Amino acid sequence: NAGVTQTPKFRILKIGQSMTLQCAQDMNHNYMYWYRQDPGMGLKLIYYSVGAGITDKGEVPNGYNVSRSTTEDFPLRLELAAPSQTSVYFCASSSPRGNDEQYFGPGTRLTVT
Amino acid sequence: AQTVTQSQPEMSVQEAETVTLSCTYDTSESDYYLFWYKQPPSRQMILVIRQEAYKQQNATENRFSVNFQKAAKSFSLKISDSQLGDAAMYFCAYRSADSNYQLIWGAGTKLIIKP
Numbered sequence: 001n002a003g004v005t006q007t008p009k010f011r012i013l014k015i016g017q018s019m020t021l022q023c024a025q026d027m028n029h030n031y032m033y034w035y036r037q038d039p040g041m042g043l044k045l046i047y048y049s050v051g052a053g054i055t056d057k058g059e060v061p062n063g064y065n066v067s068r069s070t071t072e073d074f075p076l077r078l079e080l081a082a083p084s085q086t087s088v089y090f091c092a093s094s095s096p097r098g099n100d101e102q103y104f105g106p107g108t109r110l111t112v113t
Numbered sequence: 114a115q116t117v118t119q120s121q122p123e124m125s126v127q128e129a130e131t132v133t134l135s136c137t138y139d140t141s142e143s144d145y146y147l148f149w150y151k152q153p154p155s156r157q158m159i160l161v162i163r164q165e166a167y168k169q170q171n172a173t174e175n176r177f178s179v180n181f182q183k184a185a186k187s188f189s190l191k192i193s194d195s196q197l198g199d200a201a202m203y204f205c206a207y208r209s210a211d212s213n214y215q216l217i218w219g220a221g222t223k224l225i226i227k228p
Contacts, residue, residue, distance in 0.1 A: 042117070042204055042218025043158075058215070090158065100146070100208075102216065104158035 001026050004105035006091050012111045013081040021076040021108050023091030031094045032074040033058075033102065034066065036087040043090060049074055050096075081112045115140045117207050119219035126195045127227050133180075134190045134222045136205030144210035147181065147188045152221070153201040161203070164188065166210075192224075200226045 007022045025032065030051045035043040045058030049068040063085055065077040074093075078085060088109050092102040116139045126132035138147070149161040164172045164181050171179050176196075180189045192199055205219040 040122075040220060042206070042220050043216070044218070045215060048215075088156065092158075101160050101163070107156045 003027065004091055004093055004103050006089075006105035006108050008108060009106065010109045012113065013078075015081060015083065015112060017081050018077070018079050019081070019110075021078070021089055021091075021110075023074045023076065023105060024072050025074075025091075025093040025103070026072065027093060027095070027103065028071060029093035029095045029103070030071070031096060032068065033092045033094075034064070034074070034076045035090045035092065036060065036085075037090060037107075038087050046076065046089075078110075083112050086110060086112045115142075115207055115209070115217045117205055117217050117219040119205055119222050121222045122220075123223040123225065125225040125227055126192075128195055128197060130195055131191060131193050132195055132224065134192075134203050134205075134224065136188045136190070136219055138186050138188065138205075138207050138217075140186070140207065140209075142209055142211075146208045146210065147179075148206040148208070148216070149177070149179070149188075149190045150204045150206060151199075151201045152204065153198075158204075162190065195226050197226050197228060200224060 004025045033048045034046040044060045047066040049055045055066050088107045090107045091105040094102045118137045145166045147164045151159045151161050162174045176193045178191045202221045204221045207217040
C-alpha cells in the first residue's frame with residue numbers, strides 16, 4: 001500500500017492564482033481530512049469528508065473548496081490565492097471501523113507571493 | 114471549546130537518557146481520546162501513542178509511555194533510552210468521543226537529541 005499520497009510536494013503561487021492540491025489513499029478509508037500547518041503551530045482542520053459525496057467544513061475553510069467523488073480521492077481547491085494561505089498542507093485518512101488513527105500524507109509546501 | 118497547550122517549545126536530551134514532554138488540555142467532556150504524534154524533518158506525521166480517557170491505565174508503546182492525569186487534564190509523554198531517530202517535533206492532540214474527525218492540536222515541542 002502507498003498509504004496517503006499528495007501532489008505536488010512544493011508549489012509557489014502568485015496572488016490571485018488558483019490551484020488544486022491532490023490527495024489519494026489506497027486503504028479504503030471512509031474518512032479523509034485536509035489540514036494546514038503554519039510555522040510554529042499545530043494543525044488546523046480545513047475540510048473533512050466522511051465518505052464519497054459528503055464533505056463538511058472544519059475550523060478554517062475560508063478560501064478553500066473540496067470535493068469527494070470517489071472513496072480514494074479528496075482534492076483541495078484554492079481559489080484566488082492569498083499570502084495568508086502560505087502554509088504546509090496535509091491530507092489524512094482514517095477508518096471509523098479501525099482504531100481511528102489518522103494516516104497522513106507527506107504534505108505540500110505552498111508559498112503565495 | 115477544547116484547547117491543547119504544549120508549554121515547551123523545545124527540549125533537549127542526551128542520547129540514551131529519558132525525557133518527558135508536557136501537554137495540558139482544557140475540556141468539559143468526560144469521554145475523549147488523546148494522542149501524541151511525531152513529525153520528523155521529513156514532515157510525515159506519525160502516531161506515537163494513543164490514550165482513551167476512560168482507561169485509567171497509562172498507555173505504553175515500547176520506549177514511549179504516557180502519564181495521563183485526568184483530573185489535572187495533563188497528558189505527558191515519556192521517552193526512555195532516547196535515540197537519535199527520536200529527534201522530531203512532537204504534537205499532542207485531543208479528540209472528543211463524539212467526533213471522529215476533529216483533532217485539536219497543540220503547537221508542538223521540538224525534541225533535540227544530543228549524541
